[in-house]
Amino acid sequence: MIRLDHVSWRRGRKDHAPVLSHLSFNVPQGGFRWLLGPSGAGKSSLLRLLHVETLPSAGRMEILGQAVGEQTKRAALVRLRQRIGMVHQDYRLMPDLSLADNVALPLRLQKRGEDEIQTEVEAILKWVGLGARMGVSAAHLSGGEQQRTAIARAIIHRPGLILADEPTNALEESQAHRLLDMFAQLSAMGTTVIVATHNETLIRRLARPALVLEAGKLVADEGHPPA
Template identity: 60%
Template sequence: MIRLRDVGFRYDAAGASAASAPVALRQISFEVPQGGFRWLLGPSGAGKSSLLRLLALAARPTSGTLEILGSSVAQARRAALARLRRRIGVVHQDFRLLPDLPVFDNIALPLRLQHRPEDEVRDEVHSILDWVGLASRATARPPQLSGGEQQRVAIARAVIHRPALLLADEPTNALDEYQANRLMELFRDLSGLGTTILVATHNDALIRRYPAHELELAQGRLLRDG
């Protein structure tokens, strides 16, 4: 589960003092139980990406307490944070694929960082490549793929290690309706298996098709939790 209490976050602007640094999030408090699914809503600049960064442990809150999968982030040592990150999957809005690695190796990264045996890595990656419909593109490099294909690779990489927490920033942006629906079915299955999921999106049609608990942000504040 994840728990936030009065969490605030300021960007560490170069040359700016702590007081004058831009504020991204103010006094955010909410909880998501294990296996819970939340839509993360709000206009651009509302703080959705900043919140996902905090939850992905890519930054630390500047105030308040953040608890991820039972660990307090403020008190965790670097090695403990690294272990925690291995239990999190992230679908970035800009995909963040490594351009010089083939699709297969991009997807295999989380498993290899967990030192899984290569046989297991190969089986798992081929299995998920089949699922995302990219089995024939395993040796292609990301720059050779379309936007939709790159997004599917990013999704495959985020879920291949069956994370306990899955964070997705506009994961259906480059997908057609069929692929978007398949992705939502996958999220539903993962949630049923105990994965806590937060999905930031502007896709109203998708939200209507898959109604769920919503967290709405505006100007760095949580407006709605329900």
């Protein structure tokens, strides 16, 4: 479950105008939401907030049932982040690690056994079509390969919440559709999924409620339309 109650976020000092203003919305566990809005509306900022990389400047926020704010201990934030899978718009892979080691990171943080990690990593890389590229350093991947690696890393530990920031813009259409089908399946099995996108074809393919941002404000919440 995600709950935001008048959440605002500003970068740095108080005299900066907030990037996100008074956002209030809920997404139930297993809910799927598109996150829409023009470039600069605040989609990436909101996803970073939901990923608890940044904290609200005001308002109340609950992620996966846990209240998050200034008072939340660092260790609790780290643990919470481990339950979230995030596909950043710029992928954020570790360039010095191989593709397989990048994807294995969430499982290593959970201290899973190396045999199990090996099996899981192979399976997921096969699924994203990168089975033959496992040992390649992340610095040598094409944009589409980096995006698929970032997707694999975000889902391998079966997080309760998946956040994806324009996760298909470097993918071919057939790959984008497969990814979308998988997100829909994960949501049907109880994973909450929020996907920021500009891809109209994708949105038409999967009819799900949208959260719409404009200039840092929530202008539509199709999951909870006004009465």
